Amino acid sequence: PGGDLSRSMIFHDRHIQPQILAGLNGDNWGLEDYVKRGGYEALRKVLTTGMKPEDVIAEVKTSALRGRGGAGFPSGLKWSFMPRSLPGQKYLVCNSDEGEPGTFKDRDILRFNPHIVIEGMAIAAYAMGITVGYNYIHGEVFEIYQRFEEALEQARAAGFLGDKILGSDFSFQLHAFHGYGAYICGEETALLESLEGKKGQPRFKPPFPASFGLYGKPTTINNTETFAAVPWILRNSGQEYLEVGIPNAGGTKIFSITGDVERPGNYEVPLGTPFATLLELAGGMRDGRKLKAVIPGGSSSPVLPADIMMATNLDYDSIAKAGSMLGSGAVIVMDETRCMVKSLLRLSYFYYHESCGQCTPCREGTGWLWRMVHRIENGQGRPEDLDMLDDIAHNIMGRTICALGDAAAMPVRSFVKHFRDEFAHHIEHKGCVVPQYL
Numbered sequence: 398p399g400g401d402l403s404r405s406m407i408f409h410d411r412h413i414q415p416q417i418l419a420g421l422n423g424d425n426w427g428l429e430d431y432v433k434r435g436g437y438e439a440l441r442k443v444l445t446t447g448m449k450p451e452d453v454i455a456e457v458k459t460s461a462l463r464g465r466g467g468a469g470f471p472s473g474l475k476w477s478f479m480p481r482s483l484p485g486q487k488y489l490v491c492n493s494d495e496g497e498p499g500t501f502k503d504r505d506i507l508r509f510n511p512h513i514v515i516e517g518m519a520i521a522a523y524a525m526g527i528t529v530g531y532n533y534i535h536g537e538v539f540e541i542y543q544r545f546e547e548a549l550e551q552a553r554a555a556g557f558l559g560d561k562i563l564g565s566d567f568s569f570q571l572h573a574f575h576g577y578g579a580y581i582c583g584e585e586t587a588l589l590e591s592l593e594g595k596k597g598q599p600r601f602k603p604p605f606p607a608s609f610g611l612y613g614k615p616t617t618i619n620n621t622e623t624f625a626a627v628p629w630i631l632r633n634s635g636q637e638y639l640e641v642g643i644p645n646a647g648g649t650k651i652f653s654i655t656g657d658v659e660r661p662g663n664y665e666v667p668l669g670t671p672f673a674t675l676l677e678l679a680g681g682m683r684d685g686r687k688l689k690a691v692i693p694g695g696s697s698s699p700v701l702p703a704d705i706m707m708a709t710n711l712d713y714d715s716i717a718k719a720g721s722m723l724g725s726g727a728v729i730v731m732d733e734t735r736c737m738v739k740s741l742l743r744l745s746y747f748y749y750h751e752s753c754g755q756c757t758p759c760r761e762g763t764g765w766l767w768r769m770v771h772r773i774e775n776g777q778g779r780p781e782d783l784d785m786l787d788d789i790a791h792n793i794m795g796r797t798i799c800a801l802g803d804a805a806a807m808p809v810r811s812f813v814k815h816f817r818d819e820f821a822h823h824i825e826h827k828g829c830v831v832p833q834y835l
């Protein structure tokens with residue numbers, strides 16, 4: 398696992414301070430430093446100034462905070478689905494099973510600012526009347542799990558977690574759970590199965606976790622970055638958070654930018670920032686090469702050619718209008734030397750490898766896709782393969798239990814759509830159109 402703050406740049410624009418990565422230097426992750434930065438003020442405000450749970454949810458709704466894990470669902474609305482008055486156990490779960498190729502923001506939040514997630518979860522738990530929570534941390538990042546455990550100990554000792562927090566009537570027990578490293582466990586119902594000690598495979602939906610979640614109890618699941626955004630909203634206001642971003646998508650977002658840029662890393666920018674600005678922050682194209690394509694929201698999102706991407710802003714609606722998805726905010730930049738067939742081959746293999754095998758279109762289809770791209774890359778492609786690739790991908794989409802099927806199909810369809818000539822060249826000439834591969 399990589400990532401240190403010396404490679405992470407923070408964007409200051411319109412006098413906007415970053416909200417999650419602000420003031421971090423790599424060493425100041427502990428409770429004392431977090432409190433110095435204003436940490437736990439929001440929780441104190443919520444618990445000691447008479448704010449009602451519904452006031453907290455209203456503030457989050459006003460903020461237009463949308464889920465940072467990929468789906469972009471409005472968080473305040475999600476919180477309002479929790480049947481607060483229903484007796485019995487309810488659970489809060491943080492999805493830190495970050496496994497999307499290109500994404501590495503959550504591990505940096507947990508490594509450099511773990512208390513912001515704890516505070517966000519405690520506020521969310523209060524708002525939804527929940528007393529027990531878990532943070533499911535990706536299995537391949539053990540030191541992050543250890544760091545979070547340490548932060549939990551600090552928070553418990555200081556009275557920010559546990560029984561009667563800050564002298565109020567609210568109690569919240571939060572635990573860390575070290576996952577197993579499977580990509581599919583990032584799917585929320587597979588995560589719940591895994592958390593229950595079972596094989597991490599997605600459940601049929603409905604019922605949704607809000608009514609039948611962990612151990613069959615009402616459960617709310619949010620991404621790490623989503624919880625990390627909550628303290629700022631409550632410390633300031635939902636309206637101020639909204640104004641930082643754009644209507645319908647408030648606040649800042651952390652983008653993990655990788656690929657052919659000079660300075661890959663995590664960059665926190667207001668939603669609605671032009672992609673061209675993010676590229677500039679990341680030092681521009683490596684070695685001054687030309688931009689060819691961008692995968693804007695993690696490997697599951699459709700690839701976009703350079704001209705479309707350079708005219709697009711980084712927010713949910715703008716990227717959707719351009720034909721892709723903001724997803725988890727993993728921006729993969731490809732320059733003119735990248736072979737699109739080879740790039741797709743890597744992605745296809747990933748999904749083939751990570752399919753949990755429950756449903757036939759995904760289990761068989763991901764293998765077909767990979768084998769077809771493999772034969773095109775290896776000079777054995779046939780002219781009819783391009784239409785067949787699109788047809789197979791089309792037949793996977795919408796016919797599976799979880800979104801992994803779509804995630805495997807969308808890159809294939811977009812690569813073939815935008816770079817069809819390159820694929821056709823591979824088939825016809827049994828080689829690559831990109832000079833160094835010839």
Ligand code: SF4
Pocket residue numbers: 581598599751752753754755756757759760797798799800801802
């Ligand atoms: Fe498993 Fe794929 Fe079906 Fe999801 S779509 S449940 S990963 S087989």
